[in-house]
Amino acid sequence: MAGYTTAEKQRGRLKIFFGYAPGAGKTCAMLYAAHEEQKEGIQVAAGFIESHNRADTAELLSGLERLPPLEISIHGEIVREFDIDLAIRRRPELILVDDLAHTNAPGGRHKRRYQDVEELLRAGINVYTTVNVEHIESLTDVVTSITGIPVLERIPDSVFDRADLVEFVDVGPGDLIDRLKKGRIYPDEQLQQKHAGFFIPEKLIALREIALRYTADQLNRIAVQLGEKAASATFYTKDHILVCLSSAISSKKVIRTAARMADALHGTFTALYVETSRTKELTAKNKAELRENLRLAEQLGAQVATVYGEDVPGQIAEYAKTSRVSKIVLGRSQHKTRWPAKSNIVDKLTASAPNIDIYIIPDNGPSLYKKFPQYAKSPLLTLADTGKTIGILAVCTLIGLWFKHLGFSEANIITVYILGVLLDAMVTKGRLYSGVTSILSVLVFNYFFTAPFFSLQAYDSGYPVTFLVMFSASFITSTLTLRVKEQARESAQKAYRTEVLLETSRKLQQAKDTPAIINETALQMVKLLDRSIIVYEVVEGELAEPLIFAKEEAAVDPQSYIFDDERKVAEWVLQNNKRAGASTDTFSAAHCLYHAVRGGDTVFAVAGIVMEQEEPLEVFEKSLMIAMLGECALALEKDKLNEKQKEISLQIQQEQLRTNLLRGISHDLRTPLTSISGNAGILIGNSMVLNEEQKKELYNDIYDDSMWLINLVENLLSITRIDNGALHLNFQAELLEEVIAEALLHVNRNKDEHHIEIRLEDELLMARMDSRLIIQVIINLVDNAIKYTQSGSHITVSARREAGWVVVEVADDGPGISAEAKAKVFEMFYTADNVRGDGRRGLGLGLALCKSIIHAHGGNIELRDHAPQGTVFSFTLQAEEVNVHE
Incomplete structure (x- = not known):
């Protein structure tokens, strides 16, 4: 299957050769136009041409590339159809597909040929095709009334309306009849006789008039659309x-x-x-x-x-x-209706x-079946409802006999039976029991409570009126009760479905990411439709592995619907942004109905509804499902936009960091580079004049500036590797004493001007770490203390164990850090107000690097004031036990 999407390909152009009757010359006109295009250097291929054994058609086909047809075996006979997959693989600039309204043989991708043509257009291939006026959907009834021949093959008006160009192929009715007689339309004499009733001058004139008017309407629509684009005007009449x-x-x-x-x-x-x-x-x-x-x-x-x-x-x-x-x-x-009519x-x-x-x-047409809707007949009698009806009548009779014993009037007893009819209508199904109960109530009342007793006769002349009123009241009461019950059931179902849709909207708003959105939507679809759902998420333009959401007590395991043939249908939906599968005209043999979860031309996922052994979707269910998929698409689109916004924000932050870095390098590196080049120049030009002590001082300055630059570069590289996730951490249990000692060997050479002390709670104190990175952290913290404290200050490096963690601290008794600086000291490119003795400030990378390294180790780094003065930097590492067996 070709890998194109609607958004990636420009839609092809469609030209329709339109006629009012068979034999008007539509196919020949199309072939003439194709030869002209081929002379202009256009790649033309005849996809499928209905020649009907006509010699002139076969002659015009020569010189054109012909695509082999798709052969389908039906009941042992080979049927040839247009091969759409071959056409898309071949991808000519122009393809000829005759008879747009043709119905494809079972087994093809689409039921109708116009659907094949639409897929070709979506693939960016230009199409020439032919249509007769009787095949236009909205004109079918008018044409049938003229010809008397029902048309089974039709195309939607929208297909015709979307044509980029319509060419009306005209021929006079007399010439058309002459062509028929000469065998140029139907070479077979039997076919000529069969269609002779169609080729009557009066009919042909009427069809020609309809076709010309419809073509003019099409041209008018195109002119209106062009006028709207040109003048930005609207022709909408608000009808x-x-x-x-x-x-x-x-x-x-x-x-x-x-x-x-x-x-x-x-x-x-x-x-x-x-x-x-x-x-x-x-x-x-x-x-x-x-x-x-x-x-x-x-x-x-x-x-x-x-x-x-x-x-x-x-x-x-x-x-x-x-x-x-x-x-x-x-x-x-x-047709006449029965009296009394509604x-x-x-x-x-x-x-x-x-x-x-x-x-x-x-x-006025003949009725294929009765015009009024036919309703499925429910079982007339059920044992449960019959028992309920008999029981209610018995209870009403017992209550009536008790009322009679107490001396109550007949009106009270009649009320009891009406109440019984009302109760029966509430607890039984269908109208049969309510009607039967109304009749039986009258008969039982007559039998037990009117003279002569225990007889269906009545002596009093007023009893028939009483019986009639009683029956009418009972029947009306039961009818109203049934209607209220049905309306309550419908209202409850409608409220439930609406609640599901509102709940879906609420849950989608709360979903945090794409998997959560898809999961919530699928679960709500299962809840709404009571069917199993299969969802294919779209990842980088391809379908991911299917997610299955089975309904409770599913008759068939949904796992059986994820084989290759079903996946091909889902892929087609992804590529064409249209529904397909069961109950549609595309891949109708599929077991599931597939809908695209789409936002505009972008398909975010494909949802499949298992349809096998299930009733087709109801109208309201379908509307709610489409609305639900629309909500899902909006949520997914919002999530994608949020991700893009985060990426843009990250790019902006990275750009800001890059700008700050360049600004910092251009400003702060100028001094050490100038110092190095200047000192080197002095040594080169005045080496004979300078004594050893002066040379040594210049060498020391060059060394200090070089080390500062080396440390800066190391910090930059380390931060870059950690932030990009490219740094591989080699965790091992290490002795803190050895790590601290190693770090102090590489600190600033000005360490001799300060008093540095190590305090360990336990000489065998161990922590889980990447030693080379933790050494870098300690070096940066100690160097920071040396840089920002006065000569002779006391710097203490200590470590102790606290509840499974090792706490390492670097304390000094310098001037301390202001409250404002404490909140920013670990930010990249931030430097405190203290200025080094050489007049340079750092780039503010050392402490930011320390924070990144400690967080990569799963620990924390913080600072606090040191009493009575100074600052304490502390960080934590996961403690390790000493292995005494080693």
Whole structure:
């Protein structure tokens, strides 16, 4: 699979050769144009050409490179399809792909050829292709009404709209019919006879008019876009088109009409689905049709929205008012409805939203199945609910007999039975038991409590009215109870899902890094969808190892879904920044549905939802999942930006250190270098004049300045190695006495002017250290005491053991350090106000180096005042026990 990403490649250009009927010459016009491009030096390859055994087409193919087709075996027959992987590997500048609306054979990457073409464009390859007017999605219903032939292969209008150039290939209807008769369209006579009904002048004229108008609309759209870019003007008329979706097959016509309207008005297009309490009871066939309608709306550019409520017209009107909808498009069947029919939804919608234009799209076509939604039938009778119903009736009867014994009126007993019906509606499922309980309550009341007793007859003429009122009250009460229960269930589910989304947002804000963000998102997706989730993080443009988040009691172990074929789907999603897998038209045979966690053109991760043995995602679940992935992308993008900001801050700090270092070197190194060169010049030019004592003094000055420079360079190199992590520490148990003694051998030669003393709590005191670095620390601390104290000062180096640590101290009785300097003394390039006797100040690297070394050893370094005067520097090292056996 080619390793390109959307962000890295410039999108290829698409040219469509557009016609109004087969045989108009689209393929030939495309081949003529390809030959012209090839003459201009463009690399052209024929990816897939439908020649239909036409001699002129075969002749035009000569001279062009032809890519071998992909051969797929279906039930023993070989089917040839366009090989997209070969085309991407070959990467010509221009590729020819005939019949854009073609449906690929099962087993290919995409279901439709236009998806192959879109992938070629994303790969930066220019494409020439052909389309007929009947294949445009929004025009399908209009064309079908003219030809009487349903069109199964269609392309979304958005594919046509994104074309960089459309060339209308025109031929007169008479010439087209003449071509058919001469066998230039269908060489086979049977095919000619089969399509003869299509090639009728009236039909061809109508199709030609539609195609010309659609081409003109396309050119107008391009002109509008160019005008917007040139003048920074907007052609948006603030029209907002709302189409109302359902699970009916006729909704497709409504969606296409609304899409054409939104396109003509340059308005916003929204598809709204109102989910009620009975949506989950839809049959599998209706659910599949609903998903197809939603997918069609998305393909035609609609923003899909979902609302909940039993009052469908009220929900539509409320959404329309909130979203500033200007036009509502509805579908309505012309078939007669049974009496009594429900109130007309159009009338209710008109009353609720009187200021919004409402367009009704009639449906006169044949019904493939009943227009009203079909609901899955739940079991009518269950043993548990039957027992509950019988028990409630028995208890109500016993209470009624007790009331009768106490002398209560019949009205009180009727109330008991109504209460029983209400209770039965609450504890049983479905409407059957509520209706049966209402009828049985009337019969039982008549049997036990009306004269003649223990008979279903009634002597009193008023009893039938009593029975009717009792039945009506019971039935209405049970119906209202069931409705409240369903609404409460839906509200609880909606609140739960919304709570999951809000909880996701809160947890993502609290997540500290990328792994935590991905982990929280995956766990929330498992919680929301009740499905296993597989996440591939993107690291340096490649998929990392998958992270598996299995749902509880998963039927199939998610580990079985991380084999190579599934990973290839995830890689395709990464490269193309589009969803793929189960329930899509790309890699539809996959076991998981893969979505890109993306921010713009950048894909941060790929999330896979295990779909095998699971129902397809519901509309609201899908919307929440996409919102959740969007939240995850924002959090990951924020985390990446924070990392980049830290890198930039670190670079700024490094630049500041570099600037300070250069400033310090240019200022502070000038004096010793000048002194060395000056003293050397005196020795060279006046060696005969100077006596031995003067020469020795000059030699000592040169040596002091050289040692100062050497120590400076060593400190710079040590700090650089430690801060970059390039310094390898060799930890060993060392005797403090030996380390301190070695360090004092290399301190400033002016040590003889001071009294230096060593105090050890124990001669065998040992610590875990890298001895060469700790020697450097002690040298720097002692040198610091020598530099900043007066001649004759007392400097003490001591060490003692404290609770598993060894504390090393360097104390002096000098002038001490000010409170302001104490807070900065360990910072790089900071020097105290004390000035050395030679007029030079250090670069402020020694103590900073000491701090880095001690921290690398896991210890601490600090300073404090020394009583009665002076300063104490102390640091800690991990203590080691003396091995007596060695």
